[in-house]
Amino acid sequence: MWARWIAPVLLGLVSFSFVTAKSSTGNSVLVILEPRLDKDNFSKFFSGLEEKGFELTFRSPKDPKPAVLEYDYAQFSHVVLFAPETKSFAADITPQSLVSLLSKNTNLLIAVGPKSTPISTLASEFSLVLPPPGTPLISHFPARSEPATVIPVPVSPSNIFTSASFAPVWFSGVPFAYQSNPLVVPILNAPAESFASDADADSGADALVEAAEKGGEGLWAGSQLGLVAGFQTLNGARATWVGGVELFSDEFFQKELPGGGKPGNQQFASDVAAWTFQENNVLRVDKVEHHRVNETLPGKTYTTNDQIVFTAHISKYNPDIASWEPYSDLTDLQLEFTMLDPHIRTALPPVRGTPGAYSVTFRAPDRHGVFKFVVDYKRKGFTHLHSSTVVPLVPPRHDGYPRFLSAAWPYYVGAISTSVAFVLFSALWLAGDDRVPGGKKTSKTE
Incomplete structure (x- = not known):
């Protein structure tokens, strides 16, 4: 007898555990990971998604299956594209196909790098301008033993994050300049003292300034540069661009900050993924x-x-x-x-x-x-x-107007007085005497 009741209860609990914390648009995620990136180096980020209830499917950029689109139908609710250096993709992964995924309410999480790839050229379609190839973000502050390209970046408060305050996050990659577009959502900006330049030394800064002036973007420096930016289409689909895939790595999740303490990379990555996958602020x-x-x-x-x-x-x-x-x-x-x-x-x-x-x-x-x-x-x-x-x-119907308006009484009085005066004048005219003064009548024979 008890078995008949226990089985449905257990089934309900299991189904509830798989239902909770899913995205509002679905829980299937396709992770496109280039071969040089070991999946184990991002184990904390991927396991965090699986703990929420997402179903992750992995493939390399050149694998034809599983396809992103099949018969013009999106096969996954979300796509994570961690291929910042890949220059050739399978036939189903093109800039056009990624844009069409957004029209089908499939969300994108895309990481780019210092090298120019077909995916990085797509950033301009989202009102993001990348610097010339080979010019990652550099900052010499604060003083630290890490290379100048590995930067602790303060996180500004935002309604995207679940916490009001964040520890700085480690970042290594490229920045991008924002174009004027109300659909762009800045998430993480570069530090004020940072700039984009040559990876080994600052000798490439002058050449970068000249290239920026010719391109019209201005100087690639300061907090106006973006490192992580979201883009939300009018139909609700979301795409997030990240200037460096290392932000999601286990190494940066555990790397101690220059002043001591744990970085905020893990919570930051979780919140960014939650916003991108339409879990939060929907x-x-x-x-x-x-x-x-x-x-x-x-x-x-x-x-x-x-x-x-x-x-x-x-x-x-x-x-x-x-x-x-x-x-x-x-x-x-x-x-x-x-x-x-x-x-x-x-x-x-x-x-x-x-x-x-x-x-x-x-x-x-x-x-x-x-x-x-x-x-x-x-x-x-x-x-x-x-x-x-x-x-x-x-307008009101013919019987919907009020019969008398208080503001129109002067017109009513004028119309009534004119009518009364006309009647009196007519009566006096018709009742008037036609005889000549003096009592004599005129004769027609005279």
Whole structure:
């Protein structure tokens, strides 16, 4: 008897352990690892993904199977591309195929290096400009025994990270300059005293400055350079570019910082992967509602100057329980009531006591036409929220106008007085005497 109940319970517990902490888009991960990189050197990073519930599949860049795309269908939910020096790939791994994966909501984690490869040339499509080949990031501060190309980089706070503060992370690789693009999400920037130059000495700095001036990017130095950057497409897919694959290595996970202490590489790599794989900061609009004040059903049409209530229900993905939960922590959400241009733009605050609900009441403009309720929320690090609902706005019916307007009384009085004066004048004219003064009548024969 007990066996009949224990088996389903154990099966449920096992299935729950595999479900929790997965991505909102799936748990299959293809890791493309070039042969010179030993998988065991990244064991902590890969085992951390497997502990979360991800299913990792490994292949080299030149292996034809398993294919990234098959029959124009993405075979994996996420792709990790650790091939910074590979110059020839299998037929299914091309810059075009990687871009098409994003359109199919497959996320990418890509590491590049100082050498020029087909993948590094793809960075410009994501508004990232790499320096000339062979010019990694260099910093002589702080003083340390490691080479100048192995740098401890401070981590700035961001909504991407699960912790408010991070120990510096070890980095070795190339920086990139940001182009103006609102879809780029800076994650880790270079230290202020760092610069890109020759790997063995600083003698290549002058040549690099000349090349930068010709290219128009400016000097490759300072904290404006990026080391890890994300890119989020309008459909929610995410791609993260990392300037050096060593950031994910076991060596950098355990390497002691110059001032002593453990680096933040392991937690940093875990948070970057969680954001890239759409575990964290994933939002969605569940539904929207609109109706007149004191009504509950949505109006098929609205009349000018109606009082309208609009409500949006928003949820956030919780990777700990692998489900969506109502989310009420957005403080800068807005609603636009638009017809070509916004006629009304107003704050959409959360509703107290109703998790995930954001509501506002406003008066429809005195302009009839086809309008839209638009919620368009774009913030770096969060999924873009967009909702558009079309409603017609019509003028009042012939029996919908008030019979008398208090503001029109001067016109009413003017019209009435004119009418009364006309009646009196007509009456006096018709009732007037046609005789000649003096009592004499005129004769027609005279």
